[in-house]
Amino acid sequence: MEYRQLGRTDLEASALCLGTMTWGEQNSREEAFAQIDMARAAGVNFIDTAEMYPVPPRAETYSRTEQIIGDYFQARGNRADWILASKVAGPGNGIAHIRGGQLRHDRRNIISALDASLQRLRTDWIDLYQLHWPERSTNFFGQLGYRHVEESFTPLTETLQVLAEQVQAGKIRHIGLSNETPWGAMKFLQLADELGLPRMVSIQNPYNLLNRSFEVGLAEVAIREQCGLLAYSPLAFGMLSGKYENGARPANARITLFSRFSRYTNPQAQAACSRYVALAREHGLDPAQMALAFVTAQPFVTSNILGATSLEQLESNLVSFELRLSEEVLAGIEAIHREQPNPAP
Numbered sequence: 001m002e003y004r005q006l007g008r009t010d011l012e013a014s015a016l017c018l019g020t021m022t023w024g025e026q027n028s029r030e031e032a033f034a035q036i037d038m039a040r041a042a043g044v045n046f047i048d049t050a051e052m053y054p055v056p057p058r059a060e061t062y063s064r065t066e067q068i069i070g071d072y073f074q075a076r077g078n079r080a081d082w083i084l085a086s087k088v089a090g091p092g093n094g095i096a097h098i099r100g101g102q103l104r105h106d107r108r109n110i111i112s113a114l115d116a117s118l119q120r121l122r123t124d125w126i127d128l129y130q131l132h133w134p135e136r137s138t139n140f141f142g143q144l145g146y147r148h149v150e151e152s153f154t155p156l157t158e159t160l161q162v163l164a165e166q167v168q169a170g171k172i173r174h175i176g177l178s179n180e181t182p183w184g185a186m187k188f189l190q191l192a193d194e195l196g197l198p199r200m201v202s203i204q205n206p207y208n209l210l211n212r213s214f215e216v217g218l219a220e221v222a223i224r225e226q227c228g229l230l231a232y233s234p235l236a237f238g239m240l241s242g243k244y245e246n247g248a249r250p251a252n253a254r255i256t257l258f259s260r261f262s263r264y265t266n267p268q269a270q271a272a273c274s275r276y277v278a279l280a281r282e283h284g285l286d287p288a289q290m291a292l293a294f295v296t297a298q299p300f301v302t303s304n305i306l307g308a309t310s311l312e313q314l315e316s317n318l319v320s321f322e323l324r325l326s327e328e329v330l331a332g333i334e335a336i337h338r339e340q341p342n343p344a345p
Contacts, residue, residue: 001014001015001016001042001043001044001321002014002321003015003045004228004302004303005226005302006083006201006228006302007174007176007199007200007201007202007227007228007302008058008199008201008309009173009174009201009225011083011127011173011174011226012045013045013046013083013302013303014043014044014045014046014305015296015302015303015304015321016039016042016044016046016303016304016306016317016318016320016321017044017046017047017048017085017230017303017304017305017306018035018036018039018044018046018047018048018305018306019048019305019306019307020032020047020049020053020065020069020307021034021049021050021053021054021055021065021307022054022055022254022307022308022309023053023054023065023068023069023244024053024054024061024064024065024067024068025054025056025058025061025064025292026054026252026254026257026309027309029068029071031311032068032069032072033068033071033072033075034311035308035311035314036072038311038314038315038318039306039314039318040078040081043316044318045081045082045083046083046085046303047069047082047083047084047085048085048086048204048230048305049065049066049069049084049085049086049087049121050065050066050086050087050089050130051063051066051077051086051087051088051089051098051113051116051117051132052087052089052095052098052131052132053065053066056258056261057095057097057098058097058098062097062098063116063120064291066086066117066120066121067120069084069120069121070120070121070122070123071122073121073122073191074122076094079122079123079166081295082126082127082128083125083127083130084118084121084123084128085126085127085129085130085176085230086121086128086129086130086335087127087129087130087131087132087178087204088105088109088110088113088114088117088129088130088131088132089103089113089132089133090103090104090105090131090132090133090134090135091092091103091104091135099112099113103135104135104153104154105131105135105153105154105162106154106158106159106162107147107158107162109168110159110163111162111166111185112163112198114126114129114166114305115170115171118171120278121155123243124170124171125170125171125172125173126171126172126173127172127173127174128172128173128174128175128176128201129163129166129172129175129176130175130176130177130178130202130204131159131176131177131178131180132178132179132291133149133178134177134179134180134181134184135153135154135159136151136153136184137151137242138183138184139181140179140180140181141179142263142344142345143345144213144342144345146181147182149207156184156187156188156191157191157195160188160191160192160195160197160198161195161197163175163197163198164197164198167198174198174201175198175199175200175201176200176201176202176203176204176230177200177202177203177204178203178204178205178230179204179205179206179298180203180205180218180229181217181218182217182218182221185200185203185218185221185225185227186221186225188200189221189225189227195224198225199227201226201227201228201231202227202228202230202302203218203221203222203228203229203230204229204230204231204232204305205229205230205231205232205290206231206232206233207229207232207233207234207236207238207298207301208231208233208235208236208240208291208295209232209272209273209276209291209294209336209337210236210238210239210240210264210269210272210273210276210342210344211233211236211264211332211342211344212337212341212344213342213345214229214231214300215300218300219298219300222300223299223300228300228301228302228303229298229299229300229301229302230302230303230305231295231301231303231304231305232300232305233264233290233307234291234292234304234305234306235288235291235307235317236263236264236269236273236291236344237254237255237261237263237264238240238253238254238255239255239264239265239269239270239273240273240276240277240287240288240291241287241288241291242277242280242281242287242288244265244270244273245273245274245277247275251316252309253309254309256300263344264344266343268340268344269343269344270342271340271343272336272340272343272344275336275340276290276291276333276336279329279333279336281321282332283326283329283332285323285329286316286320288313288316288317288320289316289319289320289323290323290325290329292304292317292323293304293320293321293323293324293325294318294325294330294333296320296333297323297325298325306318310329310337
């Protein structure tokens with residue numbers, strides 16, 4: 001396993017990160033424990049979660065994922081061996097069960113969310129605490145074009161100051177962004193430098209063969225500002241594994257179970273996906289491993305977040321780190337991307 005510097009911190013995070021959003025919904029506590037043990041055995045030292053998980057968010061399952069991770073730390077006694085990341089939710093539809101829907105990134109909500117996460121995770125500190133998505137209206141979760149809305153939102157300075165206080169209190173070590181735009185990332189970094197406050201050390205956005213929009217405005221920010229990408233959905237909800245080819249809907253698969261997950265299933269995305277799967281098979285590669293290896297190799301990526309619902313999937317995904325794509329395969333990927341760029345942003 002390769003380890004990469006997390007921002008400008010002294011933390012060295014594994015190039016593969018263990019994602020957790022299925023735990024408590026598609027995966028049981030015991031299955032989650034087995035996944036963590038397998039990832040650790042492969043050299044993974046980075047685990048990412050969120051107060052909102054599992055996904056899809058429901059009042060009945062709210063916070064189960066963090067609870068499972070806390071149970072694991074208590075059972076194994078190895079909390080200090082892990083870089084633990086979690087997130088505070090922002091405003092949105094369908095999550096009124098989280099703090100009564102009062103989800104601004106202000107002092108009251110950040111402190112309330114953080115303290116509750118620490119209790120569930122059974123730990124005194126979180127290594128990386130992230131804003132799950134912006135409080136303001138902007139283009140994220142599949143929206144490419146920016147549409148300006150005059151609105152009131154918590155000043156970014158206030159949000160940053162509250163997070164800084166939590167760092168000083170020892171509750172969190174470092175802070176990061178998620179589903180953020182170039183403007184948001186640079187504004188937070190500017191304020192940190194001007195006011196002497198903690199810098200954002202990472203940005204967790206979607207990045208995969210069907211959605212390379214991160215490359216347009218954020219890749220340069222990630223490299224120049226040492227605020228690297230934690231890439232989520234590297235397999236586009238499993239589409240790039242090939243298991244949904246020709247309209248297949250495997251039992252218990254995420255897209256089969258939850259019709260709301262339509263981000264990567266539009267006709268253009270399916271057509272591009274079929275070409276990537278065919279390219280992998282043409283070169284004797286596992287389609288999922290090819291897609292993952294492409295993401296992990298990008299110079300702006302700090303860590304590639306793996307999600308799996310079975311140990312077989314996780315084992316195969318972990319092996320992807322050993323794969324180095326040939327120039328011929330990379331040329332094939334670029335050819336498809338030129339003809340069908342970002343069909344599923």
